[in-house]
Amino acid sequence: MATTRKTTMTRTPLLSVQHLTMRFGGLLAIDNLSFDAYKGDITALIGPNGAGKTTVFNCITGFYKPTEGRIGFAHETDAYDKIDALTASANRSDIHGSALYLLERMPDFEISRDAKVARTFQNIRLFGGMTVLENLMVAQHAPLMTASSFTFGGLFGLKKYQDGHSHAMELAKFWLNKVGLTERADDPAADLPYGDQRRLEIARAMCTEPKLLCLDEPAAGLNGKESAELNELLLFIGKEHGTSVLLIEHDMNVVMGISDHIAVLDYGKKIADASPEEIRNDPKVIAAYLGVDEDEVEEAVKTPVKKKAAKSKGAKK
């Protein structure tokens, strides 16, 4: 424990959510929530249904404007030194030197385009009538627009656009290969089976070349085999490819199997924030997650960890 605590002290976060509060009319969906996600980590956000997890995601990715709070996002670890100065200013980002962004000030598309935070959706949102490959090309809109000189160059087939296009194709092929959909590249996305659609959505988000990938229940509706494949894919993204991952998930095999660090939400409040083992044994979490049914708590504590790929780096703030 002591060592983990020490590592936390020296690391600064990639994403830092501070005092986030979100109200919908009279409903307090998120109540003064603070948590961090670290570079290179897979961070999980768990909690019972209706705890406000998706709302947190929507605030981070700009689909909702939080009622209160600050969401800092830094590409470099030292950038957080400037966060108070940036907050005091009217700017939404500081891209001189090490990039620092205040996500709560940015419109949704800029969060993806500039801050490089990508996301998937709980109910998959693919471009169903477009092919798998087209889905991945749409994700590379911003660099391709630049390459096509905002369409004018592309219209006349300039070389710059052709280069940009082939580069985009390479990236799309790389992720197609990673999610095992190369064979189906030219089929409409809506024709894919459910599990493939989930993976395609992740591949599409990765094609925006994000620094942080936010996944909203990626294992929902997957069978055991598919869920194991998903674990592998997420570990590749988080550990080998070097994109940090923030994950909402109900499937404990996935959460416990791959996360470095878990934050638990209940009724919009954070009730725990620690490593998977600590969370597993935290009575507060068990009570919140499973209700107060004693038997279920017992069972949950006894369930063995199936996969333990990442070392425990969990942290308590």
Place this chain on the structure above:
Amino acid sequence: MGSVTDVNQYDDSLLIKSLKEAVIAGFITFLMAAILIGVKSEIAIGGIELKYRWGALFAAAGIAAAGRFVLSYLFWGRDTKVGDYLDKGLNGLSGATSGMGKIIPIALLALAILLPFLLMQAVPAQARYYLDIATVVLIYVMLGWGLNIVVGLAGLLDLGYVAFYAVGAYSYALLATTFGLSFWICLPLAGILAGFWGVILGFPVLRLRGDYLAIVTLAFGEIIRVVLLNWYEVTGGPDGISRIPRPSFFGLADFKRGDSGFAALFDIPYSPMHRIIFLYFLILALALLTNWITNRLRRLPLGRAWEALREDEIACRSLGINTTNTKLSAFAIGAMFGGIAGSFFATRQGFISPESFTFIESAIILAIVVLGGLGSQIGVVVAAIVLIGGTEIFRNLEEYRMLVFGLGMVLVMIWKPRGLVSTRIPSVFLKERKAVSADLVAQGEGH
């Protein structure tokens, strides 16, 4: 009326059921027609005089009953779709186009280029008449292609497209009559002005969703028409603008008799057909340019973003696409082509008035796009030929022409709700370009 999907194995019960339905249909038609067909109101001295037409009333009820009987007894009761027969009978335009791939567009293009010469050879007396129809069809093809960008690709329902057509027409007419600018300078200017109006109108309204956008675009269309109608000093009000200059042969010659004419330039005998043929080729070229740019844009990130926007706007935003700008660009480019078509219209007619830019025009253009199959370029051509060409041929029906037009719209839509050509061609492919069935393609805003 009873259920239409019941499968009856016994003809007797089917017969009785069909007869029953026929009687009901006849009765309802009788009620509907009782006043509007049964009685004719005519203006007479001191008020209105009524004429009773019992024969017509019973005929209408009888036709409805008979029609319903035929449908119930021969088609619905036997679980066959009327549309299947139509499909077989017409050999399915969509099947033909997807089956023969590129042949049909090339054949159509070849026909379009050769048409004036074929007509001059085959029917020299009526060549002008047919060429005029072809020119009108091509104007609608171009308008359809322009609106296809907005509705078909970006999925934004625009019910006021005629506004941009009007802006283009009036821009050319005013620039040419006031400043004496030539057609070839005005053409791009009119396009730019219409596109500019597209941005101005689009900017405040494009964050509205679905049908709200539709009603506001309709409102803008009406606003522009009302302004054209009432801003007498500039637009001439209901009198419109007349004596709009005709286009020259690229500034080299005009189409008048005499030394400065086209005939003199090429040293051929003068013919009034030269101008007609030139105008035909001009609109053909403009339409093809629209098509080329649209096809090109579909393969660029901008066009792909339009289609993605039609599929799922929220997903677009999560991928870093500025949806406002993307919508605006679709609106502006669509408007630009509408404006260019408008200035062609003005120069061809030589006279324009607000009457040419009513809501019904927007409705017809939208119908062409939807009947053709949203997003399908060849579908627009087919629908324009069927709708515009078809009603031109029915011109001798006179007042029944628009009735037939409306009924045709309803029937074709029920037969093929996805439009005549209902496949989507992917903009990029890895191994092979497979057409996407339209059932999977979203229709944009409003869901």
Place this chain on the structure above:
Amino acid sequence: MGAFICLTAISANYLLSFGERILEYFVQQLINGLTLGSIYGLIAIGYTMVYGIIGMINFAHGDIFMVGSFISLILIVALGLTAAAGMWTIIFVLLFVLVVSMVLTATWGWAVERIAYRPLRGSFRLAPLITAIGMSIVLQNFVQISQGARNKSIQPLVTGGHDVMVNAETGFSAYLSNIQILIMTVTVVLMFGFTFLINKTSLGRSQRACEQDTKMASLLGVNVDRTISLTFIMGAALASVAGVMFLLYYGVVDFYIGFLAGVKAFTAAVLGGIGSLPGAMLGGLLIGLIETFWSGYFSVEYKDVAAFSILAIVLIFMPSGLLGKPEVEKV
């Protein structure tokens, strides 16, 4: 449309000739605006109900209104009703005309749904919009062919009225005519009856159920087709009431009045918040008031521009209209 522009122009010019911006003048505009707004509101209810239940713009609804006013015109002429008849005769005959016109117009509303929309139920959104435009063209041209293209007018049936207030200096009086009283009374009565129908009866309940979730409603035993048909029947009946009132108020109809009235009424429905019945009535009244006040104080020519501009402005700031439920974007 001609009737609209003409009559408002005449009345507005007449009023403007008094020139002074006096209170009586204002009251007069208010009365005229509420009358016109009542007619718009009655039509707007049909739009809003159909939109609420199947989510489509029923473009043919304005033409159903036109059909209703033609039917009532012919009935009135056929029955030989004139202002010379006694008050009770006029009331009873008009009531009869109203009921017959409602029934016959309702069959038109039903038929339009049955022919052009039901086959496309569950189909793509734009398909029924196109058939609706098609039906609108069909209805207009059908009436044009069967009844001729020229304006049809009748002599005023309900005459007389009351001076509400008279300006001592100019002698200008704000006049509330009997026909205006009739229109507003009928509208208020129908609104109450209708609210009762929607909120208290089983028909209203199935209608609201279909609005929420058509599939679930049908699983729970609501006959969805029947409910939708009834919605069209009710909408058409209300439109025919508006048609009768329009005829009595302006005395002129032609086959084209449906288009502009329909667009205005739809604008009213959207302004009030589409799907909301009180919203439709409120929107109708607002559009009526905007138009008359604009005509009365600024220019008759640009009254439509004023109405449409206010629609655009309201929607930009309140994207769900005045009384509509705000749409929560589901991510």
